[in-house]
Amino acid sequence: MELWYTQPQTDNIRFSIKVKEELFSGKSPYQQINIFDSDEMGRFLIIDGIVMLTSKDEFIYHDMIVHVPMATNPDVKKVLVIGGGDGGTVRELTRYAGIEKIDMVEIDRMVVEACQKYLPLTASKLNDKRVQLHFENGMEFVRRSKEKYDLIIVDSTDPIGPGEGLFTMEFYKCCFNLLSEDGILVNQCESPFYEKNAKEMRKAVKKIKSLFPISKVYQYNMPTYPSGHWLFGFASKKYDPIKDFKPEKWEALGLETKYYNTDVHIGSFMLPTYVRKMVENPE
Numbered sequence: 100m101e102l103w104y105t106q107p108q109t110d111n112i113r114f115s116i117k118v119k120e121e122l123f124s125g126k127s128p129y130q131q132i133n134i135f136d137s138d139e140m141g142r143f144l145i146i147d148g149i150v151m152l153t154s155k156d157e158f159i160y161h162d163m164i165v166h167v168p169m170a171t172n173p174d175v176k177k178v179l180v181i182g183g184g185d186g187g188t189v190r191e192l193t194r195y196a197g198i199e200k201i202d203m204v205e206i207d208r209m210v211v212e213a214c215q216k217y218l219p220l221t222a223s224k225l226n227d228k229r230v231q232l233h234f235e236n237g238m239e240f241v242r243r244s245k246e247k248y249d250l251i252i253v254d255s256t257d258p259i260g261p262g263e264g265l266f267t268m269e270f271y272k273c274c275f276n277l278l279s280e281d282g283i284l285v286n287q288c289e290s291p292f293y294e295k296n297a298k299e300m301r302k303a304v305k306k307i308k309s310l311f312p313i314s315k316v317y318q319y320n321m322p323t324y325p326s327g328h329w330l331f332g333f334a335s336k337k338y339d340p341i342k343d344f345k346p347e348k349w350e351a352l353g354l355e356t357k358y359y360n361t362d363v364h365i366g367s368f369m370l371p372t373y374v375r376k377m378v379e380n381p382e
Contacts, residue, residue, distance in 0.1 A: 101117060102117070102118040103115045103116065103117055103118060104116050104118050104135060104143075104145065106145075106148060106149060106150055108293070108325035108326070109293055109295070109325070112325075114150070114323070114325070116135075116137050116139065116140050116143065116150075116153075116323075117137060117138070117139065118135045118136070118137055119135075119136045119137050119138055120135065120136045121133065121134075121135050121136075122134045122135060122136055122142065122217045123213050123216070123217050125209055125213065127207050127208075127209040127210070128207075129206060129207045130146050130147045130207065130210075131145075131146070131147050131148070132144075132145070132146055132207075132209055132210055132213055133145040133146075134213060134214075134217045134218065137153075139155070140153040140154070140155045140156070140323065141153055141154030141155045142154045142217065142218055142220070143323075144185055144213075144214065144218060146210070146256060149256070149257070150323045150324065151185060151256070152185055152187065152218075152221065152323075153323050154218070154220050154221075156321065156322050156323055157185075157187050157220070157221055158356075158357040158358055159319055159320065159321055159322075159357075159358045160187070160319065160321055161187035161188055161190065161191050161221070162191065162356050162357065162358040162359035163317070163319040163331060163358065163359060163367065164188055164191075164252055164254060164285055164287070164331055165188055165191035165192055165252070166191065166349075166354075166356060166359040166364075167285065167317060167331070167333065167340065167359070167364055167367065168250055168252070168283045168285050168333065168340075169192075169195060169250070169349070170344065170346070170348075170349035170359075170361065170364055171283065171333075171335075171338050171340045171343060171344055172249065172250070172281065172283060172338050172343075173195070173197065173348055173349055173352065174197065174249075175195070175197070175198060175249040175250045175283075176197065176198060176199045176200070176249055177198075177199060177200045177201075177202075177246070177247070177248045177249050177250075177279075178192055178198060178200070178201045178202070178248060178249065178250045178251070178252065179201075179202045179203075179204070179241075179244075179246070179248045179250070179251045179252070179277065180192070180201065180202070180203040180204070180251075180252045180254055181204050181237040181240070181241070181251070181252070181253045181254065181255065181265060182204075182205060182206075182237065182253065182254040182255040182256065182265065182287075183203060183205065183252070183254035184205040184207060184210035184211045184214060185210070185214045185218060185221045185222060186211070186214055186215070186218075186221045186222030186223070186224060186225045187221035187222075188252055188254045189201060189203055189224055189225055189227070189230055190221055190222075190223065190224040192252075193224045193227045193229065193230070194354055195352070195354075198229060199229060200229055200231070201227070201229050201230045201231070202231050202233060202246070202248075203225070203230060203231070203232050203233065204233045204235060204237045204240045205232065205233070205234060206234070206235060206236050206237065207234075208234045211225065211232065211234075236264070237253075237255075237264070237265055237270075238264035238265065238267070238269070238270055238273075241270060241273035241274055241277060242269075242273050244277055246277060247277065247278070247279045247282075248277055248278055248279065248282060249278075249279050249281070249282055249283070250282065250283050250284075250285070251274050251277065251278060251282070251283070251284045251285070252285050252286075253265055253274070253284070253285065253286035253287060254287060255286070255287050256287075257289070257296075257299070265286075266299065266302065266303055267306075268306045271284075271306050271307055271310055272310065275310050275311065275336075278336060279336075280336055280337065281335070281336060281337035281338060282335065282336055282337075283333070283334070283335045283338060284307070284311070284332070284333075284334040284335070285331055285332065285333055285334075286303065286307070286331065286332040286334075287331065287332075288300050288303055288304070288316055288329075288330040288331050288332040289303070289329070289330065290324065290325055290326050290328055290329045290330065291328065291330060291373070291374045291377055292325070292326035292328050293325055293326055296325060296326075297377060300316075300330060300377070300381075301377055301381040301382070302381070303332060304316060304332065304377075304378055304381040305381040305382065307332055307334045308381070310334070311334035311335060311336065312335075312336060313333075313334060313335045313336070313337070313338065313339050314332070314333070314334045315332075315333045315334075315340060315368060315378075316330045316331065316332050316333065316368075316370070316374075316378050317330065317331055317333055317340070317367040317368045317370075318330050318331075318367050318370060318374070319331070319358075319367060330374070333368075340364070340368060341365060341368055344361075344364065344365070346361035346364070349361060
């Protein structure tokens with residue numbers, strides 16, 4: 100008998116992966132967590148029925164959420180990661196010797212522990228000595244913290260359930276206050292393609308634009324996410340990701356990446372017309 104995991108991407112479109120084996124199933128106080136293995140996509144993490152990552156394409160997401168801001172300012176010392184329980188964002192950050200401190204705030208301990216056991220590809224660097232794990236609500240953490248960070252990465256799920264508070268104006272204001280004077284904020288910004296995702300994208304863009312002097316979005320191709328066309332938000336108090344980008348400085352670090360490069364960095368901000376119109380007029 101064949102077993103397939105199927106995710107409805109809209110009411111009329113579904114995405115399926117043939118499952119070889121279920122590796123983990125657990126229900127935390129926050130969400131349902133499953134990890135499967137497959138021949139085509141490798142191991143993949145499902146939260147509340149939605150694909151979070153697969154071992155075949157996770158590098159795309161994690162390259163773009165980390166290396167775009169780090170290449171814009173390679174001198175980042177202190178980083179806050181909100182979410183990111185699979186560990187992939189932290190894995191990429193730990194490749195930068197200049198980073199001194201990484202605080203990762205994840206509400207669901209079960210996600211982290213399951214990924215450490217079954218997805219070491221992404222979770223293997225969570226024990227880096229620079230990493231401090233905080234198992235608590237991200238909104239509560241940023242509301243309470245007095246730390247100053249050079250970079251905040253919001254590696255969140257969609258704005259439902261535990262991730263809902265990470266798309267509010269209060270959350271973005273708290274992030275703004277926690278950033279240093281040249282700080283950068285990068286956030287998961289949904290997809291512009293299907294209307295449900297695009298609506299949330301426009302809401303987030305509008306809020307962040309009202310707070311930061313520099314606010315842009317950039318794109319990446321994620322095969323296992325609805326439509327495959329997804330966005331990150333980039334906001335900063337000082338650094339423009341194009342005007343202040345010095346590719347030779349990042350290239351001198353000698354980091355090998357599978358998706359990101361300095362041409363992709365620039366190209367990712369060159370948006371299709373329909374996306375540009377949404378971003379320029381996010382009402």
